[in-house]
Amino acid sequence: MAKRDFYDVLGVDKGADASTIKSAYRKLAMKHHPDRNPDNKDAEEKFREATEAYDVLKDDQKRAAYDQFGHAAFDGNGGGGRPGGGGFSGFSAGGFSDIFDEMFSDFMGGGRRQRRGQQSRKGSDLRYDLSVTLEQAFEGDTQKITIPVPASCESCGGSGAAKGSKPTTCSSCDGHGKIRAQQGFFSVERTCPTCQGQGEVISQPCTSCGGQGRIQKNKSLNVNIPKGVDTGTRIRLSGEGEAGLRGGPSGDLYIFINVKDHGLFTREGNNLFMTMPVPMVKAILGGTVDIPNLDGKMARVTLEEGTQSGHRLRLKGKGMPGLQGRGRGDMYVDIHVETPVNLNARQKELLAEMEKAGKNQNPESDSFVKRIKKMFGEG
Ligand SMILES: [Zn+2]
Ligand SMILES: [Zn+2]
Incomplete structure (x- = not known):
């Protein structure tokens, strides 16, 4: 099978201008795109x-070479039994292992990733650790936080x-982000080296963001802390994460709650737990706390x-x-009877008297003493 003339392939005159060539290619590409014609060889x-x-005709240099030498202009780059194998510049620079990798991945992907267009990308999710008091967790609260986030450059x-x-x-890949070529029996594609697969190039980068499209900004947010949060609770703030790249959607912000230790509980x-000291006399006589x-x-x-300790x-x-x-916990209060300290002589006297005045108190x-006696065989 003889290789067809490139102008014939696109159905344009030899003198056609760039836009005619482009629109002719667009029409053909739309019609024959693998995504629209699955399994149609x-x-x-x-x-x-x-x-x-x-790819040849859109590039002035390649086109001139082709006009002068025909297909022979791009021969000699290897390629198997198929005519015109491996003709594209940018492709031959990759080295064999590169080619093999891409050949393989393309083989698996079936060439459906042909047209990438602009590469927008969702922003990353961010994490913010927020410490709250037990009271805040009990009542619920709103807390203002300030976070540095990569935001879309204004x-x-x-x-x-x-x-x-x-x-x-990008003129190297015409916005595909991929350069496609024929290598032997395989159609291979590689990421366009000019635009790194973005499909477009920025000739005059924005001075504020250096061409990244994003800058670090301090963003203030009011975080709603729901009642009942605990350490490990995550609150998701949809769309408050890192800004997307090139118009992609923003990521989410995850608030990781840490509830601080409390002095009492x-x-x-x-459930809440607390130890409560009770003076000895109140524990003996009873009363309110x-x-x-x-x-x-x-x-x-x-x-x-x-009441016992x-x-x-x-x-x-x-x-x-x-x-x-959902549900509500209980509070558990453990009583700790406190033994009085710093007694004066009179108090000690009274206590000794009290001790003498009673039995089995x-x-x-x-019973503890009895058990000890039994243990030593004296019971
Ligand atoms: Zn490119
Ligand atoms: Zn900018």
Whole structure:
């Protein structure tokens, strides 16, 4: 099969200008694109042929060479039994392993990645660690945070091109981002080295962002802290992450909650725990104690006569609220009876008298002593 004339392939005159060639190629490419003609070998071949022709004719130097020497201008670059193998500049520079890799990936991909167009990219998700107090977690709160985020550059609207200029379609790949070539039996493509696969180039970079289209900005956000958050709770703020590249969507911002230690309470799930010191006399005689709650109020609780150290009170529903209103924890108060210190002589006297005046008033101690005696065989 003789290689067809490039002008014939595109159906244009030898003297056709660049825009005529371009629109002729566009028409053919649309018609024969592999995505539109799945598993159609004939269309695939036509598409490849048109792309090959266009690649030469759109480039003034290559076109001049072709006009002068015909297909022979691009021969001699290897290629198997197929005519015109490996003709494109930019392709032959890659070296064998490069070619092989791309050949392989193209083989797998079936050439469907042909037209990339502009490469917009979603911004990354960001993480922000936010410490809150137990009270904030109890009540819920709104907290203002300031985070440095790569934001879309305002000077250039995120395009990366200086004011008054625009990114231009990459002439090496005509905006494909890929350069495609025929190597032996394989159609291979490689990332366009001129635009790094972006499909466009920025000739005058924006001075504010250096052509990146993004700049670091401090962004203030009001974070809504829902009731019941705990260490490890994540709050997702959709679209508040890193700005997208070249008009791509922004990533999300994840707020990782850390609840700070509290001076009085420890927390397990939605339950709260607290140890409460009670003076010895109050533990002996009984009375009321006021237990602080996270809502700032006090809960008054009556202690029975003879309350022991380690006695646990349960205050139902006085724990943490569940996230999204689900369930409510309890509060557990462990009593710690405090032994008085710094007694004067008179107090000591009174206590000794008290001790003498009663019997069987320390049942636990008595039974403990009995058990010790038994252990030593004296019981
Ligand atoms: Zn390019
Ligand atoms: Zn900019």
